[in-house]
Amino acid sequence: xxxxxxxxxxxxxxxxxxxxxxxxxxxxxxxxxxxxxxxxxxxxxxxxxxxxxxxxxxxxxxxxxxxxxxxxxxxxxxxxxxxxxxxxxxxxxxxxxxxxxxxxxxxxxxxxxxxxxxxxxxxxxxxxxxxxxxxxxxxxxxxxxxxxxxxxxxxxxxxxxxxxxxxxxxxxxxxxxxxxxxxxxxxxxxxxxxxxxxxxxxxxxxxxxxxxxxxxxxxxxxxxxxxxxxxxxxxxxxxxxxxxxxxxxxx
Amino acid sequence: xxxxxxxxxxxxxxxxxxxxxxxxxxxxxxxxxxxxxxxxxxxxxxxxxxxxxxxxxxxxxxxxxxxxxxxxxxxxxxxxxxxxxxxxxxxxxxxxxxxxxxxxxxxxxxxxxxxxxxxxxxxxxxxxxxxxxxxxxxxxxxxxxxxxxxxxxxxxxxxxxxxxxxxxxxxxxxxxxxxxxxxxxxxxxxxxxxxxxxxxxxxxxxxxxxxxxxxxxxxxxxxxxxxxxxxxxxxxxxxxxxxxxxxxxxxxxxxxxxxxxxxxxxxxxxxxxxxxxxxxxxxxxxxxxxxxxxxxxxxxxxxxxxxxxxxxxxxxxxxxxxxxxxxxxxxxxxxxxxxxxxxxxxxxxxxxxxxxxxxxxxxxxxxxxxxxxxxxxxxxxxxxxxxxxxxxxxxxxxxxxxxxxxxxxxxxxxxxxxxxxxxxxxxxxxxxxxxxxxxxxxxxxxxxxxxxxxxxxxxxxxxxxxxxxxxxxxxxxxxxxxxxxxxxxxxxxxxxxxxxxxxxxxxxxxxxxxxxxxxxxxxxxxxxxxxxxxxxxxxxxxxxxxxxxxxxxxxxxxxxxxxxxxxxxxxxxxxxxxxxxxxxxxxxxxxx
Numbered sequence: 001x002x003x004x005x006x007x008x009x010x011x012x013x014x015x016x017x018x019x020x021x022x023x024x025x026x027x028x029x030x031x032x033x034x035x036x037x038x039x040x041x042x043x044x045x046x047x048x049x050x051x052x053x054x055x056x057x058x059x060x061x062x063x064x065x066x067x068x069x070x071x072x073x074x075x076x077x078x079x080x081x082x083x084x085x086x087x088x089x090x091x092x093x094x095x096x097x098x099x100x101x102x103x104x105x106x107x108x109x110x111x112x113x114x115x116x117x118x119x120x121x122x123x124x125x126x127x128x129x130x131x132x133x134x135x136x137x138x139x140x141x142x143x144x145x146x147x148x149x150x151x152x153x154x155x156x157x158x159x160x161x162x163x164x165x166x167x168x169x170x171x172x173x174x175x176x177x178x179x180x181x182x183x184x185x186x187x188x189x190x191x192x193x194x195x196x197x198x199x200x201x202x203x204x205x206x207x208x209x210x211x212x213x214x215x216x217x218x219x220x221x222x223x224x225x226x227x228x229x230x231x232x233x234x235x236x237x238x239x240x241x242x243x244x245x246x247x248x249x250x251x
Numbered sequence: 252x253x254x255x256x257x258x259x260x261x262x263x264x265x266x267x268x269x270x271x272x273x274x275x276x277x278x279x280x281x282x283x284x285x286x287x288x289x290x291x292x293x294x295x296x297x298x299x300x301x302x303x304x305x306x307x308x309x310x311x312x313x314x315x316x317x318x319x320x321x322x323x324x325x326x327x328x329x330x331x332x333x334x335x336x337x338x339x340x341x342x343x344x345x346x347x348x349x350x351x352x353x354x355x356x357x358x359x360x361x362x363x364x365x366x367x368x369x370x371x372x373x374x375x376x377x378x379x380x381x382x383x384x385x386x387x388x389x390x391x392x393x394x395x396x397x398x399x400x401x402x403x404x405x406x407x408x409x410x411x412x413x414x415x416x417x418x419x420x421x422x423x424x425x426x427x428x429x430x431x432x433x434x435x436x437x438x439x440x441x442x443x444x445x446x447x448x449x450x451x452x453x454x455x456x457x458x459x460x461x462x463x464x465x466x467x468x469x470x471x472x473x474x475x476x477x478x479x480x481x482x483x484x485x486x487x488x489x490x491x492x493x494x495x496x497x498x499x500x501x502x503x504x505x506x507x508x509x510x511x512x513x514x515x516x517x518x519x520x521x522x523x524x525x526x527x528x529x530x531x532x533x534x535x536x537x538x539x540x541x542x543x544x545x546x547x548x549x550x551x552x553x554x555x556x557x558x559x560x561x562x563x564x565x566x567x568x569x570x571x572x573x574x575x576x577x578x579x580x581x582x583x584x585x586x587x588x589x590x591x592x593x594x595x596x597x598x599x600x601x602x603x604x605x606x607x608x609x610x611x612x613x614x615x616x617x618x619x620x621x622x623x624x625x626x627x628x629x630x631x632x633x634x635x636x637x638x639x640x641x642x643x644x645x646x647x648x649x650x651x652x653x654x655x656x657x658x659x660x661x662x663x664x665x666x667x668x669x670x671x672x673x674x675x676x677x678x679x680x681x682x683x684x685x686x687x688x689x690x691x692x693x694x695x696x697x698x699x700x701x702x703x704x705x706x707x708x709x710x711x712x713x714x715x716x717x718x719x720x721x722x723x724x725x726x727x728x729x730x731x732x733x734x735x736x737x738x739x740x741x742x743x744x745x746x747x748x749x750x751x752x753x754x755x756x757x758x759x760x761x762x763x764x765x766x767x768x769x770x771x772x773x774x775x776x777x778x779x780x781x782x783x784x785x786x787x788x789x790x791x792x793x794x795x796x797x798x799x800x801x802x803x804x805x806x807x808x809x810x811x812x813x814x815x816x817x818x819x820x821x822x823x824x825x826x827x828x829x830x831x832x833x834x835x836x837x838x839x840x841x842x843x
Binding site: 010024025026027028031037038039042043044045046047048049050051052053054055056057071073093094095097100101104107108112113115121122123124125126127130133134137138140141174177180249251 | 700
């Protein structure tokens with residue numbers, strides 16, 4: 001038997017409710033919540049889909065730490081009670097379900113993959129030229145990096161100022177794609193607000209896909225901004241070596 | 252009539268697509284590109300659909316690794332895998348167009364692993380003659396859905412997330428003209444009026460206890476089409492993926508990608524023997540899924556199963572670095588969920604429900620269903636895969652027929668005039684069905700939907716499983732009909748705010764109806780073919796090989812018709828040989 005203290009409530013308020021759940025070998029937190037739904041509280045709101053840590057639906061804060069409920073083993077907590085709460089950074093809908101629609105609005109502001117009209121297709125790309133990008137594309141959009149980001153979590157206005165780590169990774173994946181010709185650096189510096197990130201690496205710590213969000217994504221983007229806007233020598237070189245403008249392909 | 256439109260949230264589009272997996276998104280992009288006002292309606296958040304669970308790759312005969320590959324071989328492999336009862340025209344279109352759809356996806360930003368020449372890399376899979384699966388590690392489905400999602404949101408599509416549709420609406424001429432359902436967040440009813448509807452709701456594997464499918468795979472789309480009068484095809488064919496996790500209990504059923512075998516994984520029994528030697532020595536672990544699943548089942552029955560009743564799957568011989576590069580999510584999955592490091596020891600695996608071959612009967616060219624205004628693509632559509640689907644073919648299926656369904660629906664919508672006022676009585680009826688569990692609860696009827704579902708899953712698992720007999724199927728049908736008596740008693744306390752118990756009540760109605768059709772179809776097909784393994788009719792039957800089973804719902808009763816398949820043109824038939832389809836290069840890898 002394990003005791004689960006699950007947050008129940010909605011935007012108007014709520015509290016932890018206790019549920020006893022029989023222990024099963026290898027049980028994950030999501031299994032326990034399903035047990036609670038089936039036996040004690042059919043109206044317990046939980047988002048989940050694949051139950052295999054591949055879709056990023058079941059993010060929650062478990063004993064204060066963001067985690068995928070389908071991947072968090074109950075036996076990892078020993079005899080401790082297990083507190084399950086919704087992600088704090090997003091408006092609560094009900095119980096463990098939050099309104100993450102802000103993320104989808106942000107995503108839409110990012111220019112999608114764009115290749116040049118004169119680029120031969122099918123693309124010829126070497127593996128080593130996409131290895132970096134592959135890391136970023138592992139993202140399952142669980143939004144736990146957004147949840148722990150200080151800028152988004154602790155300041156109400158944060159979401160107006162900064163796109164958050166998830167979308168730095170999205171942009172990094174596009175910017176570093178060998179065939180992409182769009183320029184998102186002004187956006188990264190401007191409305192995407194990368195300057196707000198002070199590299200505490202909390203996002204990297206919670207990433208279930210082990211993406212090195214800060215080291216491999218955010219810092220290189222910050223360097224590109226520094227190169228372009230704050231390094232006069234590089235600016236001269238860039239002008240001398242400027243490539244001709246390429247025309248985006250229409251799809 | 253106007254009253255309804257004031258009462259409910261109402262939307263109007265040219266084309267609505269129900270379901271936002273790969274098929275739905277590809278259909279929506281095609282429809283939007285054809286100039287239609289298009290909406291995608293999905294039960295979950297965008298990008299979470301079952302497509303993310305497709306791991307190993309997307310099959311397309313690009314010939315980047317094996318230059319002899321081409322559409323003809325892919326066609327032949329697909330027909331052989333499906334044991335000849337696939338819709339040959341669908342298989343032909345599919346094999347010819349799969350390559351273009353994959354390359355198009357790459358131009359939309361999808362990233363695939365590369366060959367030394369810098370082209371899309373292709374890995375071997377079971378029952379494919381050549382190395383054919385374009386992939387990125389073992390998370391190809393995620394790459395595909397993310398690419399379609401990003402393309403889609405910039406194509407002018409409106410997305411309605413966490414909306415559940417429960418009833419198709421038809422006009423006086425019998426044409427589908429929209430759908431009715433509710434918003435999951437607050438339970439508010441919602442009506443979508445549309446000139447054409449694309450059904451892309453995936454499968455119904457959640458009807459089984461041991462499954463790789465999520466809560467979404469409850470067959471609502473199939474059942475809505477069925478109830479609206481559409482013909483369904485081949486419901487007896489359900490695919491067991493040979494390799495699901497079997498231990499620990501909470502992880503039971505979770506998919507272990509076929510890419511493990513594609514990359515050289517060896518299946519062994521408790522005696523350490525590579526038992527596929529005894530069942531399919533020409534193809535070994537790279538045989539088709541129906542054969543491998545049955546072989547594991549037979550080993551367990553013979554007392555040679557693994558500790559927890561499955562088989563051992565060992566990839567350690569490929570070395571730690573290679574495994575982590577090619578199978579990173581499998582490595583993580585076993586480490587986290589089962590405390591097993593697959594670079595050091597074997598996995599324990601057993602069959603798990605994975606896919607349904609049957610579905611809505613569609614026209615191969617336009618993906619139109621048998622009732623006007625309705626189109627279908629992806630797992631919810633039937634015909635392409637026959638009696639058994641090859642691994643990797645579903646990801647190319649959703650791209651090829653997703654596009655065709657979107658274009659088909661757009662063309663139909665353009666021809667069709669404005670949608671007339673909606674039929675109020677159907678909406679009132681559906682509203683009553685949806686609200687019944689609350690009324691029941693008030694009246695003291697408290698049949699728990701989760702308990703009901705567990706019983707339904709047990710009946711399907713016990714009697715419509717990997718091995719079937721007339722007796723077992725009849726027994727299952729009897730139990731199911733008994734259970735069905737309780738479906739009207741489901742009751743939950745009233746709250747329409749994000750209430751999974753309430754949502755589950757409607758699912759049980761859908762699943763019960765589909766289960767009945769599946770049992771009846773399984774009883775009817777008295778032969779063994781592909782995934783349909785009848786212990787009382789062990790062989791292929793030549794006559795059945797020329798027929799499909801078509802199901803329709805007439806006055807609430809399931810009707811089955813044994814319908815003769817269209818004759819395959821001689822030039823296509825000539826492409827299909829008797830050789831066992833397997834990649835020789837991949838067989839080598841298992842021996843390394």
